[in-house]
Amino acid sequence: MEIYNGQLACTAEEIGVPVKTIAQMVYRYPSLRLRRACKGTQALYSVDALPMKYKNALFKDAQPPAPAPREGYTFTDRIVEDVRALRFYSNYVLEDGRHLSPDKVRQYSNSAAILNTFAQVIDEANAMRMKQDGKKLSITEFWQKASEALPKIAEIYSHTLPGNARELQRKYNAYTPDNYGALISGRYGTENSNKVKTDEQKALLTLLLSHHNNFDNQRIADLYNQEAQRNQWPTISANTVANFKKKVDLTISASRLGETNFRNTRSMTVQRTKPSTPFLFWSADGWDCELYYQGTTVDAKGTRTIYHQRLVVEVVLDPCVNYVIGYAVGYRESKELIREALKNAVLHGRELTGELLMTCQLQTDHFGTGKDMAPFISAVADKFTPARVKNAKAKPVEPFFNYLNREYCQTQMNWSGFGITSDPLKQPNSEALNLYKKEFPDEAGVRAQIDAIIAADRAKKRAEFLRLYADLKEENRHRVSRESYLQYFGTQSDYLYSLSKTGINMKVLGERYQFDSFDITFREHKDLRWRLSYDIEDLSTILAESEDGQYRYILDKKYVQPMALADRTDGDAEQLQKVRDFNKELEAHVTEQLAETYDKAETVISNSPQLRNILRRALITDSRGQHKTLKEADMNTTAPATEQEPETKQDYSIF
Numbered sequence: 001m002e003i004y005n006g007q008l009a010c011t012a013e014e015i016g017v018p019v020k021t022i023a024q025m026v027y028r029y030p031s032l033r034l035r036r037a038c039k040g041t042q043a044l045y046s047v048d049a050l051p052m053k054y055k056n057a058l059f060k061d062a063q064p065p066a067p068a069p070r071e072g073y074t075f076t077d078r079i080v081e082d083v084r085a086l087r088f089y090s091n092y093v094l095e096d097g098r099h100l101s102p103d104k105v106r107q108y109s110n111s112a113a114i115l116n117t118f119a120q121v122i123d124e125a126n127a128m129r130m131k132q133d134g135k136k137l138s139i140t141e142f143w144q145k146a147s148e149a150l151p152k153i154a155e156i157y158s159h160t161l162p163g164n165a166r167e168l169q170r171k172y173n174a175y176t177p178d179n180y181g182a183l184i185s186g187r188y189g190t191e192n193s194n195k196v197k198t199d200e201q202k203a204l205l206t207l208l209l210s211h212h213n214n215f216d217n218q219r220i221a222d223l224y225n226q227e228a229q230r231n232q233w234p235t236i237s238a239n240t241v242a243n244f245k246k247k248v249d250l251t252i253s254a255s256r257l258g259e260t261n262f263r264n265t266r267s268m269t270v271q272r273t274k275p276s277t278p279f280l281f282w283s284a285d286g287w288d289c290e291l292y293y294q295g296t297t298v299d300a301k302g303t304r305t306i307y308h309q310r311l312v313v314e315v316v317l318d319p320c321v322n323y324v325i326g327y328a329v330g331y332r333e334s335k336e337l338i339r340e341a342l343k344n345a346v347l348h349g350r351e352l353t354g355e356l357l358m359t360c361q362l363q364t365d366h367f368g369t370g371k372d373m374a375p376f377i378s379a380v381a382d383k384f385t386p387a388r389v390k391n392a393k394a395k396p397v398e399p400f401f402n403y404l405n406r407e408y409c410q411t412q413m414n415w416s417g418f419g420i421t422s423d424p425l426k427q428p429n430s431e432a433l434n435l436y437k438k439e440f441p442d443e444a445g446v447r448a449q450i451d452a453i454i455a456a457d458r459a460k461k462r463a464e465f466l467r468l469y470a471d472l473k474e475e476n477r478h479r480v481s482r483e484s485y486l487q488y489f490g491t492q493s494d495y496l497y498s499l500s501k502t503g504i505n506m507k508v509l510g511e512r513y514q515f516d517s518f519d520i521t522f523r524e525h526k527d528l529r530w531r532l533s534y535d536i537e538d539l540s541t542i543l544a545e546s547e548d549g550q551y552r553y554i555l556d557k558k559y560v561q562p563m564a565l566a567d568r569t570d571g572d573a574e575q576l577q578k579v580r581d582f583n584k585e586l587e588a589h590v591t592e593q594l595a596e597t598y599d600k601a602e603t604v605i606s607n608s609p610q611l612r613n614i615l616r617r618a619l620i621t622d623s624r625g626q627h628k629t630l631k632e633a634d635m636n637t638t639a640p641a642t643e644q645e646p647e648t649k650q651d652y653s654i655f
Contacts, residue, residue, distance in 0.1 A: 015057075034046050086105065092181075110157040144165045196244055206251060208224060220241050221236055224236060279359050279477070283395050285365055285398065287315055287401045288312055289310055290415060292307060293441050320465070346358065358382060359381050379488045380480070486542065496547055502514055517554070559575040
């Protein structure tokens, strides 16, 4: 380091940063470079203008530079930069949390260097006197000459030392190289001149500033001064209120502007990376689409046309590439609109990938946290992490709405503008909107606009979305079950159906279909009535849910067999055999259940002659058309052992 034109300077090597970095710093702060590099001469950079981290590193092991020879000034030529003082003042923190300004840092470090020089001169004079037994140095005369030299010294080294000889001597006596703080003015950054000093005064003014009515500065000053006169405090002005407001801005902001504003503008934001592949994370929220449409309404005066109506779009965003995986349009945000948007997300995902996939994680606002939404959410997401209420920063879909507004809506003639809190000069001309408001589209027209916007944005990002989808790991491919899909996304029948001998018969778009189940237990509920859910695009299976919601079965569309053997095609025989096998299994099941029932009741029957007489006539023949009656069983117990026939197992088959 060296002194260049009165400033402490250093080279790029001393700073220890790459050339590219120092070039960027000079571009941002032109005053950083004191001298350009030329042949045989290195560039010099101002130490004062360096960022704090480089300045600290520079001073860590720095040695005081040799004094540059100068002519004309008694003290100036001997002044040496005190890098310890420079480091001390650069890191000094005032009571209110501020650092000293760069100018003050330079002035205080120069003052320390000047006083160090004065101390050196005094020590040398005293040493010379003792060595030569000369005349003692006159302290009064010395400080008089030192004070007279200060204006000339200030031409090169700006400082804060007093010009009065006696004051300068007192400053010198208070200062030592281990007490650099003695040079900092007691009035610098203090509240000596403030009228609001005591804790009671500060507390009262803070409470007035934090009031939810948001009083202006003059009103707060008037309210404060009423109490100030009563307590004999100094009165304040609106300017004092404005200055004090800056100091307590963080404390009063939540009360003045509300909890939501405080969280969105003051709370720390968690920085997150986008999902690496699609279907890892979805964020859903409602958007008041910034497109006007006209519609009629009826009131006491009759029919009138309203031109400022807007629709709400529930958007399900995959932040991987900010792709609209699902959406739904309605009049207001609701749980039904969220369901419709999530259904669209699952169906659109099937269009893209050929699979019914749910997301690994879903984020919605508080509309999605209700108990009635929980089963539905479980069908579309492996994990559910709702955002905190009124915390817009947590939802990546929020800034996406602004993108849609700027990218697509702003170019439309019926654009309503940005939010109501935006700069009025950036909003559309309301007078112009009134001139051609009758050309605004109706509701169907604005819905078509929204569909076109979503389609255009999807088209721009579809290729990238599918490219990243190829990297989706198998453990993250959570597939939607057919039952969940039909239950939550299928179309529900308007009627309740009963099981007939041909299964369940249902008409869809005028065409009759028959459905049945190979689950034996389904036939145990012939008395129940069933609500059917189906997918119009895939009627291979439907969902039957009992009226009370306690039973659910997946029903298969019945295979239609040709009557004539000559009309048979591949697969007919297999399907026929499947039905025959089921019927055989069904008969065996019924027989087994009846036999098990008889075995459990056999003890009771054997002890009751009346039951034996009744059930004897109901005993079931075996495969040879015979049966063993209870009477015969009793007789066999008394027959000689030699004549006893081998025991045969009772056959309860009715088929």
